[in-house]
Amino acid sequence: MIQVKGYAAQNATTPLAPYSFQRRDPNDHDVVIDIKYCGICHTDIHQVTNGWGGSTYPMVPGHEIAGIVSHVGSKVTRYKVGDKVGVGCFVDSCRKCDPCRRGLEQYCKEGMVTTYNGVERDGKTTTQGGYSNKIVVDENYVLHMPENIPLDHAAPLLCAGVTLYSPLVHWKAGLGKKVGIVGLGGLGHIGVKIAHALGSEVTVLSHSLAKQDDAKKLGADKFFATLDPETFDKLKGYFDLIINTVSSGIDLNAYLDLLTLDGAMILVGMPETEASVGPFLLAGARRTLAGSLIGGIKETQEMLDFCSKHNVACDIEIIPIQKVNDAYKRILKSDVRYRFVIDIKSL
């Protein structure tokens, strides 16, 4: 077994603290990665605090993992020692069902094996994430990181990046399309950059005007505060596509009313509460309300290559792991510019 150092939550209420554990010895198809950086996703907070239910402890969070290959199994063909690699939100899936065969492993019919707070396909081993110094992953679930983007700025692409890229591409954001991004946090800020790089007109809907200047620098064409009720009058029927990244419950109907005929609103934010939706708002302009979950391995690699080509990277604040609990508090106050990334050497 491989001895690993990390930070874990021991239950839903106490702060994360140092934790040592073991990972499997690499098999023929495995890659061992020395983790250099790990992004902090709001999902880590939902799961550490058991906000969605079903959390198991001890839990080492982290699914925006970037590092360097330190060992490869004898049958590994795609990676070699020294490669810059990444691991996102899942580390395995059944590999046989229709979604898996189509490269949509996140929708695996048997359930993807999440990078942490999950159980390996052996049905026994609990998975542990990237707030740690080493991880062992089957090569099929590992990504090549772009050469031209520093690893720390690229790490959050592995969840935040693909979570926005996937629906933007699926619902055809691009030239001539008016795209609204609701919530300018980790997901939202990279959504603005990707939607802009795809050629769309991008509008940010943030709760206040505090992030207005930042949004323009990120590539947004327009900016509105949702605390101002006039915003919803001004933008009625305006958008072709809205991507909603908000982490807490909001009135979805107010945003559906901002869609044009045949417009779509995609939920990627995953609040801890249910929402209600007005059928008349949907039917009245043949609108679509949909959801989207991260992206498959093929699409994640495509997104990384797209970001490399268009020089799209995350705006980050690097922290030592000892500051992780403070970072969580700041994220909950929407005080993140725009992703915290843990420097794993601080372990």
Ligand code: NAP
């Ligand atoms: P984040 O960095 O905290 O950003 C969320 C943003 O939502 C905040 O910056 C804030 O933006 C806005 N917001 C939060 N509370 C709000 C409220 N009460 N009213 C209005 N706006 C509010 O979080 P994140 O890492 O981007 O994640 C966002 C959500 O996506 C989380 O629920 C996470 O679990 C989920 N997620 C889903 C997927 C997926 O595959 N679907 C993947 C990753 C994450 P403003 O300050 O601009 O208002």
Ligand code: ZN
């Ligand atoms: Zn995430």
Ligand code: ZN
């Ligand atoms: Zn499957």
